[in-house]
Amino acid sequence: SVKASSQWFMACGPQCAPGLARLMGVRCVGAAADAGHQMHLLYLANDILFKGLAARPPGASPAQDTVAAAFQPVLGPMLAAAFAKAGKTEEAHTKLGKMLGFWRERAVYDEPVIANMEAGMTSIDNPAIALATAVATAAASAAAAAAAAAASQQQQQQP
Numbered sequence: 001s002v003k004a005s006s007q008w009f010m011a012c013g014p015q016c017a018p019g020l021a022r023l024m025g026v027r028c029v030g031a032a033a034d035a036g037h038q039m040h041l042l043y044l045a046n047d048i049l050f051k052g053l054a055a056r057p058p059g060a061s062p063a064q065d066t067v068a069a070a071f072q073p074v075l076g077p078m079l080a081a082a083f084a085k086a087g088k089t090e091e092a093h094t095k096l097g098k099m100l101g102f103w104r105e106r107a108v109y110d111e112p113v114i115a116n117m118e119a120g121m122t123s124i125d126n127p128a129i130a131l132a133t134a135v136a137t138a139a140a141s142a143a144a145a146a147a148a149a150a151a152s153q154q155q156q157q158q159p
Contacts, residue, residue, distance in 0.1 A: 002040070006047040010055075010067075017070035018142070021045075022135055025074030029081045029127045038082040039095070045071055045078065046099055049108050062109045072113060073134035076120035081127035088122075096121055 009020055027033060028041040052067025062068045079096055086092035097118070104114045124130045 002044050002047050005044050006051055009044075009048050010051050014066035017066050018138070021070040021074050025078055025131050025135070028074075028078040029131045033081070033085070035082065035085040035092075038078070038085055042078060042082055042096070042099065045075065046102070049103065050106070053106060053108055062107065062113070068108055072109065073138040074131060076117045077124060077127040077131035077134060079117060079121040080124035080130065083121050084127065093122075 009017075012020060024041050024045060028038050033041075048067060049071060052065055055067075056065045062072075079100075083092050083096055100114055100118055100121075103109055104111065109117075120130070
């Protein structure tokens with residue numbers, strides 16, 4: 001169930017969030033995923049995002065939320081894959097748009113991020129390539145941030 005799965009995801013801790021979000025993205029974008037499975041994964045992501053929002057410290061930005069940050073690179077391709085698999089119908093657009101509207105209203109993400117996801121939902125031609133690119137970019141950013149933090153820590157330890 002969505003509830004049990006989201007509880008398990010949150011119990012795994014923030015260190016696992018990026019890998020689990022990528023796995024969900026790969027499963028959603030994969031050729032074997034049918035429209036129902038894709039929507040189930042998006043509903044699961046939605047539930048996880050709101051659990052993360054509830055745990056977000058007051059005044060913290062979406063960028064400081066490890067759950068929201070983990071899902072940000074994969075949601076655009078996931079939305080695009082679900083929209084395409086559903087035949088790009090108005091009904092699918094309405095369902096997915098409603099989800100994006102909730103994220104906007106509750107400030108799960110900043111407005112530019114939501115606008116980018118909305119645009120990607122209808123304009124990404126190949127969600128698998130978009131997902132691979134987004135994941136690679138996120139990994140490179142995380143590696144650069146980790147290297148900068150390590151260098152800063154090393155400088156502080158020197159006399």
